Amino acid sequence: xxxxxxxxxxxxxxxxxxxxxxxxxxxxxxxxxxxxxxxxxxxxxxxxxxxxxxxxxxxxxxxxxxxxxxxxxxxxxxxxxxxxxxxxxxxxxxxxxxxxxxxxxxxxxxxxxx
Amino acid sequence: xxxxxxxxxxxxxxxxxxxxxxxxxxxxxxxxxxxxxxxxxxxxxxxxxxxxxxxxxxxxxxxxxxxxxxxxxxxxxxxxxxxxxxxxxxxxxxxxxxxxxxxxxxxxxxxx
Numbered sequence: 001x002x003x004x005x006x007x008x009x010x011x012x013x014x015x016x017x018x019x020x021x022x023x024x025x026x027x028x029x030x031x032x033x034x035x036x037x038x039x040x041x042x043x044x045x046x047x048x049x050x051x052x053x054x055x056x057x058x059x060x061x062x063x064x065x066x067x068x069x070x071x072x073x074x075x076x077x078x079x080x081x082x083x084x085x086x087x088x089x090x091x092x093x094x095x096x097x098x099x100x101x102x103x104x105x106x107x108x109x110x111x112x113x114x
Numbered sequence: 115x116x117x118x119x120x121x122x123x124x125x126x127x128x129x130x131x132x133x134x135x136x137x138x139x140x141x142x143x144x145x146x147x148x149x150x151x152x153x154x155x156x157x158x159x160x161x162x163x164x165x166x167x168x169x170x171x172x173x174x175x176x177x178x179x180x181x182x183x184x185x186x187x188x189x190x191x192x193x194x195x196x197x198x199x200x201x202x203x204x205x206x207x208x209x210x211x212x213x214x215x216x217x218x219x220x221x222x223x224x225x226x
Contacts, residue, residue, distance in 0.1 A: 006157075017187065040202070041156075041218075042204075042218040042219055043204070043216045045213055048213055090156075090158065100146045100163070101146075101208055101214065102148070103160040104160065105150075106157050107156060108155075108156070108157050110155070
């Protein structure tokens with residue numbers, strides 16, 4: 001079982017602010033992911049990383065950026081938050097035991113932009 | 115390309131009755147299949163996964179799923195629903211080194 005930590009759990013900020021959502025995992029997983037999820041809706045992959053210094057954009061276009069300088073850390077940054085960014089952001093990491101990627105999720109960050 | 119279709123957006127059952135959440139998948143290759151559960155204001159928790167071993171997969175909390183290649187289905191079942199099972203359930207398909215593809219979710223309500 002993976003340990004995935006996300007901070008903050010809840011964040012309310014004003015329009016135009018720069019924010020960084022933190023995600024850390026302690027299992028040494030190479031692969032990490034960020035999803036965006038509106039309440040009661042499906043998950044949308046916005047960024048992923050298959051290792052240090054490797055990042056890719058996901059299926060859903062996002063104004064956020066990510067970095068992967070250390071294996072255990074995968075922060076997501078919004079340079080200028082807008083009300084349309086209000087959502088829940090879920091971080092995950094995966095192992096590839098047996099050749100199958102199994103993702104483990106953090107508790108999520110619920111972001112509200114006023 | 116891979117995809118999953120969860121056939122019901124909402125399922126409602128009485129406590130103590132069986133649960134059936136339906137999922138069909140599409141994949142050009144032998145897929146890996148997962149079910150995740152999400153309780154309100156929480157992250158996703160892995161219920162079970164299929165990786166081409168036994169076709170009947172047992173998961174946590176009494177859930178199980180059967181992989182049926184001929185029907186391209188991976189339905190989730192539980193013999194007796196409990197109030198704590200009320201949550202959102204996601205069927206997921208994956209293969210190799212590509213990101214997982216999530217279904218749109220099925221909301222399970224359990225009536226006392």
